Amino acid sequence: MARLLVCYGSTEGQTATVAERIGDVLDERGHEVTLANLKHPPDGLSPSESDGVVVAASIHAGSHQPYVGAFVRDHLEELARLPSAFVSVSLSAAHADEADRAPAGEMLEAFLDETGWEPDETLTVAGALRYSQYGLLKRFAMKRIAGRASGDTDTSRDYEYTDWDAVEAFAAGFASLVDREA
Numbered sequence: 001m002a003r004l005l006v007c008y009g010s011t012e013g014q015t016a017t018v019a020e021r022i023g024d025v026l027d028e029r030g031h032e033v034t035l036a037n038l039k040h041p042p043d044g045l046s047p048s049e050s051d052g053v054v055v056a057a058s059i060h061a062g063s064h065q066p067y068v069g070a071f072v073r074d075h076l077e078e079l080a081r082l083p084s085a086f087v088s089v090s091l092s093a094a095h096a097d098e099a100d101r102a103p104a105g106e107m108l109e110a111f112l113d114e115t116g117w118e119p120d121e122t123l124t125v126a127g128a129l130r131y132s133q134y135g136l137l138k139r140f141a142m143k144r145i146a147g148r149a150s151g152d153t154d155t156s157r158d159y160e161y162t163d164w165d166a167v168e169a170f171a172a173g174f175a176s177l178v179d180r181e182a
């Protein structure tokens with residue numbers, strides 16, 4: 001049994017749910033999982049207490065939560081010694097067309113370039129539109145963005161694009177990597 005840290009940044013909650021699902025899969029595989037919100041990390045949270053780390057973050061206005069980048073930069077050496085994975089949640093990843101999805105991969109790569117982290121595994125995940133949780137300005141901005149992207153502009157309801165099977169398969173793959181490294 002390995003001790004695994006699954007930590008995340010999430011502005012509206014979708015990445016928190018993605019991180020929980022990854023944690024559930026790792027738990028089902030018999031590992032001891034610590035889930036941590038990097039916005040309010042427990043005192044002294046460090047990857048060095050773990051045998052593997054998954055970091056997840058979502059994209060807002062072209063970049064991931066800065067506090068997630070700060071955590072990764074602060075712990076680069078520990079991360080380099082452990083099996084690690086980065087999961088990037090965005091609306092760009094929801095596009096059906098491969099060319100339209102490219103920015104999701106580019107923003108993931110930009111995060112890795114900026115932090116200097118080289119995780120073993122990466123995944124882009126389609127997030128959600130939670131109109132019901134947005135204030136007036138955010139709802140207006142997202143309606144315009146979604147109008148160009150998916151056409152899902154009915155602000156009286158929420159939309160979820162996450163491929164949960166892909167998230168679970170990724171988590172199972174990471175569990176196998178940890179098992180091999182153990």
Ligand SMILES: Cc1cc2nc3c(=O)[nH]c(=O)nc-3n(C[C@H](O)[C@H](O)[C@H](O)COP(=O)(O)O)c2cc1C
Pocket residue numbers: 009010011012013014015016057058059060061062063089090091092093126127128129130138141142
């Ligand atoms: C204000 C705002 C800005 C966003 N900007 C982008 C963006 O630049 N690119 C993108 O692909 N998705 C963008 N999104 C979509 C989010 O990445 C998506 O809603 C995701 O599910 C949010 O994850 P979270 O709930 O964990 O914060 C934006 C969402 C909001 C609300």
